Amino acid sequence: MRILWILLLSLSGWAHAEIYQWQDADGRKHFSDRPVADAKVIDEKILDIKPAGHEFFRVKTVYDGDTVVLEDGRRIRLLGINTPEIRHRDKPADAGGYEAKRWLVDKLQDTKVRLEAGAEKTDDYGRMLAHLFTENKEHINLQLVAAGLASVSIFPPNLLYESELVQAQEKAERAKLGIWGRPEYATMPAAGLTEAGHPGWTRLVGKVVDIRNTGKSVYLKFSDMFDARIQSQWLDLFPDVNDYLGKNVEVRGWLNKNKGHWTMLIRHPSSIKRLSE
Template sequence: PQDGQKVRFLGINTPEVQHRDKPADAGGDEAKRWLQAKLLNKRVRLELANEKTDKYGRTLAHLFTENKEHINLQLVTAGLAAVNIYPENLLYVSELVEAEERAEKAHLGIWQQPQYQPQSVNSLSESKPIGWTRVVGRVVAIKTTNKSIYLEFSDHFQARIEKQWLTLFPDVNDYNGKTIEVRGWINKSNDRLSMLIRHPSAIKFR
């Protein structure tokens, strides 16, 4: 990478550090210190995927050290990041998901923080949760529109899967009537809370 080049880690979501008047997310400072100790003044190799940059102009990449350490994967392994897969960038998905399952099971890093514990659909408030969220509930119906499939949990919350990515998912009817956890960011639209699910790794049977 060039000096001053901004890189966003592919396949993961790390907690935010303090920015202006926004406080750091739980685990944000710990992840920053880990990265500084690992990478400051070190040479790294970037492995790019199909999508080269995000909307902010940051390079999207998997980072590797000269010792062939996969930094994205190590952050997840240490419990310092959660998996966040975009369908355009499917490199190392199975490795990342397996590492997350191990870290979560061992309650490492963010997985021991209250902010990263799942909350029930019934406990969601109209003032939407800030940041990345885990929601658990029973899928009571599945609805289809021209572009999306909706997993309906209640009158107030739904998870949306875009039809263009359906080939990545198992049969969505398998979710109907089941208690599942969905992971991601909640948006509010027309007095309803909705979460966009881009990849099946963001859905867990409970």
């Protein structure tokens, strides 16, 4: 429904229509041009509506599994995903990093790509943020996730193709493809986190014992050593966070340390899920 709605909005006559959002009993979000019970009008920007590019470019260099350089010199960071790191500077490679890079090299060596940008044009490193599509209409970002070579890593307001990416990840995870079958990316108990932390992309599980709202962020406390943080401006993307209280939850992301305490920023609902009791 999301893709159909985005296509409709791109047609003439829809540009100034009000957009309504509501959430069903299962927590899924829906969009429409017509009001329904408990629906609210939302900003069109949250839908990340962007026209698709039609010009194709040759890839000069594949830096790693989620970063390439075009022949014109532009560095492209693939949107919505994250692949394990390859060796750089004094940091060793992550498990699966070179596997993702080899896959991308093979996929792009005999084709050109077009770019589909997100709401934000560049990242903090000056790289262009985009989804890549080959001349054969292959969605590279999506295929990396489907093969288990990348995890979903959505940073609002870049929400383009979020549903497709999440569905592909769920399927790869169930099948234990790629990173989902590697012991290096198995879940770890949040209660066992120490001052040493854990490097790189990490999956932690535990019970949410408290919830604290500071206005700018909501903190889900797992222990005295660790909590997960959700920025208040993106709370509408999540189910009611109060439903996490007292529940066993998995969170995925990168740990940040402040005064001996670890925090993980949860940017999108795909990075947090309730576990079966």
